[in-house]
């Protein structure tokens with residue numbers, strides 16, 4: 357991890373829901389490397405234990421499901437007692453699978469909306485009580501699915517679009533107290549569970565690559581750099597934004613019907 361400003365988040369308290377693997381773990385590592393006191397949460401105790409060891413710098417962790425509001429609140433209270441009121445709260449826990457809407461059971465649809473959207477409300481609602489005001493930065497991890505329709509992703513599109521609107525509402529409501537709320541939108545990121553599900557073979561990987569303007573997958577570090585910015589004072593006038601680190605994937609909507617493809621044969 358390149359560290360240009362090692363004390364950027366010195367002494368700040370950061371809570372990362374879903375911070376035990378992939379993109380969110382890289383965010384937790386970047387925050388800790390830049391001086392923050394980090395707490396992470398996810399369902400599996402063994403993942404929590406491995407993540408706190410990987411993050412280092414005295415990181416602490418909690419095993420809880422973001423669908424359980426009381427468990428989230430209890431974990432966040434314990435984290436704030438240990439590390440101090442939150443300066444940064446990231447909501448990144450998510451679930452995804454590829455399924456056309458006609459093959460989705462009501463519970464399949466509900467499961468993803470409950471984890472992604474309702475879970476983000478739980479994390480942000482509990483976090484609001486425990487955040488430093490003014491000055492706190494809330495960051496939701498959204499996806500390009502929040503801004504364009506994707507086949508076999510109706511559940512994810514609905515959940516992430518809901519997150520983006522929740523972010524705008526909370527930015528509006530909490531702004532007067534000096535609290536910032538933003539959405540961070542990763543594009544296709546190498547070596548992640550998300551892309552293992554969405555692009556499980558070379559043909560799908562090629563389509564996902566061609567959907568980006570930069571014609572490449574990003575790294576978890578690429579996303580962590582934007583998360584670092586949004587957490588820091590450098591972003592002190594940024595709120596209610598839906599901000600991509602996506603290699604330009606969102607420029608072409610879902611990419612499937614982009615006429616530009618004619619010129620790329």
Ligand code: NAP
Nearest residue numbers: 374376377378379398399400421422449450545548549550
């Ligand atoms: P990942 O490694 O699977 O990360 C998901 C994290 O959430 C894990 O720590 C997981 O740990 C936790 N989690 C899942 N369900 C949970 C629940 N019900 N309660 C609490 N924690 C839960 O996924 P990723 O691919 O890095 O994605 C991270 C974020 O980036 C997600 O919000 C995703 O939508 C977004 N994103 C990813 C990509 C990509 O290219 N990968 C692109 C766009 C957006 P446990 O299993 O221990 O619960």
Ligand code: COA
Nearest residue numbers: 450451452453454455459460461462463464465467549550
């Ligand atoms: N196609 C259609 N429906 C599916 C499905 C698939 N591939 N996978 C799960 N479902 C449905 C189940 O059938 C179930 O509905 P039912 O009760 O009507 O049968 C519902 O979704 C819940 O499944 P369950 O396995 O009980 O959910 P869970 O809470 O244990 O796990 C998931 C949640 C399904 C999202 C699981 O993939 C997960 O935990 N993911 C986290 C990691 C991840 O997805 N990372 C990428 C982030 S982008």
